[in-house]
Structures are given as C-alpha cells and as structure tokens.
Amino acid sequence: MTMQRRAILAGAGSAGLAATSARVAGLMAAAGLLPAAARAQQAAGAWDKAAFDAKSLAEVTKALGTQAPAANPGVTLTGPDIAENGAVVPVGCAATLPGVKRLALLVEKNPNILAAVFDVTDAVEPNFNTRVKMAQSSNVYAVALMNDGRALYAMKEIKVTLGGCGG
Numbered sequence: 001m002t003m004q005r006r007a008i009l010a011g012a013g014s015a016g017l018a019a020t021s022a023r024v025a026g027l028m029a030a031a032g033l034l035p036a037a038a039r040a041q042q043a044a045g046a047w048d049k050a051a052f053d054a055k056s057l058a059e060v061t062k063a064l065g066t067q068a069p070a071a072n073p074g075v076t077l078t079g080p081d082i083a084e085n086g087a088v089v090p091v092g093c094a095a096t097l098p099g100v101k102r103l104a105l106l107v108e109k110n111p112n113i114l115a116a117v118f119d120v121t122d123a124v125e126p127n128f129n130t131r132v133k134m135a136q137s138s139n140v141y142a143v144a145l146m147n148d149g150r151a152l153y154a155m156k157e158i159k160v161t162l163g164g165c166g167g
Helices: 002-030 036-044 049-053 057-063
Strands: 075-078 089-095 100-107 114-119 127-132 138-146 151-160
Touching (some): 049 057, 049 114, 057 138, 075 138, 089 100, 089 138, 100 127, 114 127
Antiparallel strands (some): 075 089, 100 114, 100 138, 138 151
C-alpha cells in the first residue's frame, strides 16, 4: 500500500512540475521577458528541422541554403585533440571575415551531424564556445555561412575515448 501511495505522489509531482514549467514559459513570453528573437521563433515554431536531421556536411549546407563549403583560414575551430568524455566536449568557433550571418558546428560521425547554429548580426561578434556530445572520434567542422551565400569552414579531428551518445 505504501508503494502505491508513493507512485501516485511521484506521478502527480512530475505532472505538476511539467505543467508549471510550460505555464512559466508561456507567462514569460506573454510578459515580454523572452528576447524578441526567441518569441518570434516560439510563435513560428521556427527551427531548421531539415538541417538538424541531415546526415552529411553537404546535406546540412543545402538545408541551410548555401553552397558546398570551402576551407578558409578566416574561420577557426578550437577543441581538444583528445576528449576523455564524449558527453561534454568543449568546442569553439569563430570567424574574422566580414559578412558572416551564421556559424554552425558539425560533428561528422554523430547520428545528427549538426550540433549547433548561432545567428550573427552586426551587434554580435562571431565567436562562440559551447559543449557538444560526440558519439565517437570524428572530424568537427566550424562552418561560417556568409551573407553572399558562400559557406566557409575550418575542420579539426577530435579523438574521443568514451562516447557520449549512448556509446
């Protein structure tokens, strides 16, 4: 009897927490506490599903609306040579070129190659650091999507000793 009571209480608590977090997000949006871009994306349901579902570098760049990427020294990628834990691999991408509208991080051997996309405006320096999951040792790409439709990239091989995507 005690176990049933605990299961009911745990289920009710989880449902209440989920409803509360969804309600708080809705209230924040209604109160104008979310940035304008986040509100617009939330309203439109806008995120590039085709790009995140792509399985190759060429498919990602096509889904993002650019040409085949070309290597360029104006785009840089930072990350460890060897990552001990693929669940949290620190990587950074930057571009020193004028006319960058987006920076993307791609992990070639992940189930979904596109790991992150950062929108760049004149008010934002194209320099980002984050952590990505890596299933196995792989080439990682930083791709700068330019205003004129070009895609420029830098690549680095990162070796993973313990896979982070279920491996």
